[in-house]
Amino acid sequence: MKRGSQSGFTLLELLGSIAIVAILATVILSAAPRIFGQADVTRCVANQKYLFQLLQRYALENNGVLPAPTGASSWWTRLGLMENPTYEARNASKNKLFICPAAVKTFPGHKPMRTYAINTEGFSMTDAVPLVRNSRPATTLLLIDGKSNQDDASDTVAYFRATSWPRITDWVDARHDGKFNGLFLDGHVQLLSPTDPMLTEYVTNFGR
Template identity: 25%
Template sequence: MNSLSNRASQRGFTLIELLVVIAIIAVLAAILFPVFAKAREKARQVSCASNLKQIGLALLQYTQDYDEKMMTDWDGQHSYKQSIQIYMKSAQLWSCPSNPHNQEIGNAADPAQGMPAIVRSYAANPRLICPGWAGPSPGIAMINEPSTRIVICDSTYEWGVMYTDWNPLNGRHDMRDNGFAGHTDNMDCLFMDGHVKGLKPTATTTPVNMWGTMDDNTGGGDCDTGWPAKYVSGINCTQVSPGQVAAAGELQQKYQ
């Protein structure tokens, strides 16, 4: 009798019991893994937003030293990203941990001038940090609504500014091709007043166009699509660009 009871107490799990346990673990893993992935991406987004905040402070320090004028994207030798290193002290701030291009060099180092190499994670709105050939960038006093004007945002583009135009005549979909919305369909954006916010790409284009003049605005005043007004005073255009809304939607779909 004792022998039988001992054998019963030492009996292991049956195959069915093991399969049930494995199935329960699989279900729990399927539920929890996406939650863990989102939590990890949220932490990366916070790091990315912190980078942009530090970059924004450096830009504002620059404007205070240069009569409240925004810099151009290229001074003939270096990008604006390299030129503001004196205020930032760390080129690592240009690397977003979520961006798949964050180890690729966008601007080569210039040791003779003390300029570090800059990787591809962020790019500027060309209406605020203008291409050198478009004329001088605007002064702070020219910007009507700084809290709705994007200065720098997540990007995969290798150069300093992120072209965000849309032109069906030459097949340009710059917003889709140059943007990055890998923070669970969001892109982190630095605004002219210094705040940073994660937004869906379409939220940057409507109900308010946060980028300035585009190729398909009706023109005139702040929405002049000519040159160079498109780049210098065009930052104050808030009129929605239907083409850019479509391109922002395409960018959003890439990361869904």
């Protein structure tokens, strides 16, 4: 009787398989930063769009005005309490809506608390701004990815302007591969460059 033939990998086949696995691993590892980066962009966009819904709801419930950036209660606090009755300004675990996931790479200590700033061009930081006052919603920035505040590394400034402090060019955080997400007054979110020649106009359109 003939003995049954035995099957198995030859040394060349084994080495070839190892080489293919190594190549695939290299491709996957090189693509990982782009994949995770896009996921951060997507999550940030979702945050900003939901914040826009809360801002619209706030305006409907408050005679058509947006919450003041700062003052007795900041816009963060007012929207935070609308979303979560247990909102605490200093508790990052309860502030997920205000945190862009990519900010862990750009905020010192990697512990961001709030990472979005609101436009207050032409108004005081304690003014309640009429939502319907703007006639150029598609080209008017409302929210941006804010940079870590030097006075509180876990937080951003509450608001931004075009030319006076806090200027958008100083406080925008280009944490999405050199760009930042901006929410416009018509509700769309767009990736922008800090050097976009239209940036100042996007800010100064507020209130026009």
